[in-house]
Amino acid sequence: MSIEFGKAGRINRLGSLLKNLSREEVLEAVSRFEKLGRKVDSFDESSRYDLIINGKAYPPKAVFGLAASAHLNFDVKSQHFVGGEASASFRILQRLGFEIKPKTYRPGRKEGLILHGNYSRRDAWKILGEGDTFRAGSGTWGLQGIIRDRPLPGDAVLFVTLGSYEGNQYEDAVTEDGALIWKSQAEQTQASPAVRQLVAHDETRNLVCLFLRTEESAPYTYFGPLSFREWDPASEKPVHIVWNILNWPLPEGLASKIGLALTPALSPTYQPIENDIPSSLTETAPPDRSKSKSGKGNGNAYGNTDWAEREARNRQLGLAGERLVIQKEIDHLVAEGREDLANSVEHTATVNSAAGYDIRSFDSQTGQEKYIEVKTTTGDLNTDFFISSNEISKAEEYGESYWIYRIYDFAAGRPARFYRVSGNVTKNFDLVPTAFRATRKF
Known part of the structure; x- marks a missing residue:
């Protein structure tokens, strides 16, 4: 079988060359992939898609490359073809009945x-x-x-x-x-x-x-x-x-x-909060649900509110609260003799706002990952907070490894306080729908 290459070094007419590739050949490639320790020369781990077989995820390009190599009796490398939704490699795998799913993981x-x-x-x-x-x-x-x-x-x-x-x-x-x-x-x-x-x-x-x-x-x-x-x-x-x-x-x-020259603020009332950061962070018990004003909320009526300024301030509060929690986590891990884990604490939200949590930390005893969502307010212990559907979904996915850290009394010159609760958000909090995302029916 003659194999020709284009100017970019890719195999020409890949779909035609592999029109007789069978499902069994792909499954054999999966077995070889496992025997190779899930590593194949020239192929990296997939960062965007998973090939799902028997509930287990595999890198689609690497598996396809192994199957193509055996079928063509030629060492097919990563640079010889492309992956992705519109690619011939993905179309062939899907034609053979294999499921390819986008990853929910993003590089960090x-x-x-x-x-x-x-x-x-x-x-x-x-x-x-x-x-x-x-x-x-x-x-x-x-x-x-x-x-x-x-x-x-x-x-x-x-x-x-x-x-x-x-x-x-x-x-x-x-x-x-x-x-x-x-x-x-x-x-x-x-x-x-x-x-x-x-x-x-x-x-x-x-x-x-x-x-x-x-x-x-x-x-x-x-x-x-x-x-x-x-x-x-x-x-x-x-x-x-x-x-x-x-x-x-x-x-x-x-x-x-x-060399970034900033132009005037869009909100005329904008003020940075650098000087309003609390001096420390102290943990307290969560609110007593039997004594809280369940269902009534703790919001205020806003008159002539500068919504842009309020949103900007909330972003600053949130970021400042996350940084306090990161330092708290690092200090705790160091005090427990786990400097190795302390060095791996990650401020996820700075690069991935869609992760469903703000901080990745660790349990000092087991080393298990903790996924922390931080909610910060200048209000008191019983002040309500907003949570996204994605955060709720991640809490369900991660179970007891998912934590809400609720910071309150956030103000300059005094310790801020926080409580924390782990597990499914729907079991730990009363959720009141305040808005819905509407998509046109077709």
């Missing part, structure tokens, strides 16, 4: 994705673009500003260059209150699939990852995930969108280091 610190780290486009592609091809200065990762459905379906990656330079027709900016004023590519309209996906973005379900630089020749800085704030529905070619940068304010000195 161990894959090299670090908040405020510096990256080239190639660097970002290596972490977030599995199955894609990189061509410097052209193509999806080498040129475009919006990359859809990466790292997972429904996600997006934005590459933004601020400032004036040849060929730049946009007026993007970052404001003092952490808003990114952004314009899409010039040819895009309200009907463009990329624009429709972005304006429907929900940061608790999917990621929009921001890589930003201020000079065309500089590396990009990873600013973490964004949340959709508003858009101008009258704008066309390009479409105007405003995002919230979730990790705000920036660390001291970062803006000047990368």
Whole structure:
């Protein structure tokens, strides 16, 4: 059987060459994959898709490569074909009755994705673009500003260059209150699939990852995930969108280091809370459910509220509370003699707002992972909080390994307090529906 290659080094007519590949050959490849210790030369672990066989997950490209190698009597390597939803390899596996599911896992610190780290486009592609091809200065990762459905379906990656330079027709900016004023590519309209996906973005379900630089020749800085704030529905070619940068304010000195000049805050009442951080964090018992005002809530009536300022302040409160908990977890693990675990505590929310939890920590006795969702308020012990459907789902998935850390009395000059509860959220809290996500029936 003659095998020919294209200019990119890929096998030509792969579908035709493997039209007689059988399901049994794929299952034999799975057995070989297990015997090889689940590692195959030239193939990395899949970061975006799982091949599900008998309830167990396998990397689709690696298994397909082994099956193709045996069928063609030729050593098929990762660079010889592509994966992904529209690829010939996935179509063949699905034709044979195999299930391929998108992963719910997104790359983080161990894959090299670090908040405020510096990256080239190639660097970002290596972490977030599995199955894609990189061509410097052209193509999806080498040129475009919006990359859809990466790292997972429904996600997006934005590459933004601020400032004036040849060929730049946009007026993007970052404001003092952490808003990114952004314009899409010039040819895009309200009907463009990329624009429709972005304006429907929900940061608790999917990621929009921001890589930003201020000079065309500089590396990009990873600013973490964004949340959709508003858009101008009258704008066309390009479409105007405003995002919230979730990790705000920036660390001291970062803006000047990368040459980022902030424009005035969109909210005239915005004030940073750097000086309002509590001095420490003290644990208390959870509220006594028999004495709490169940079902009545503890909210306030808001008159002429500056909702943009309130949202920005809540983001700052949330981030500050998460940092207090991270330090609390690290201090506890060190005190228990588990420096090894303390060094692995991860602030997940800084790179993945859709994880369903904020912090990954560890039980000091068993070493088991803990998934911590932090809820912070300036109110008292019985103040209600909001929780997303994704967070509720993750609590069900992780069971007793999932924790709610509720920080209250958050104010400068005195210790903040917190209680914690593990397990299924629906069993530990009364959930009152306040909003519903509506999708048009067809």
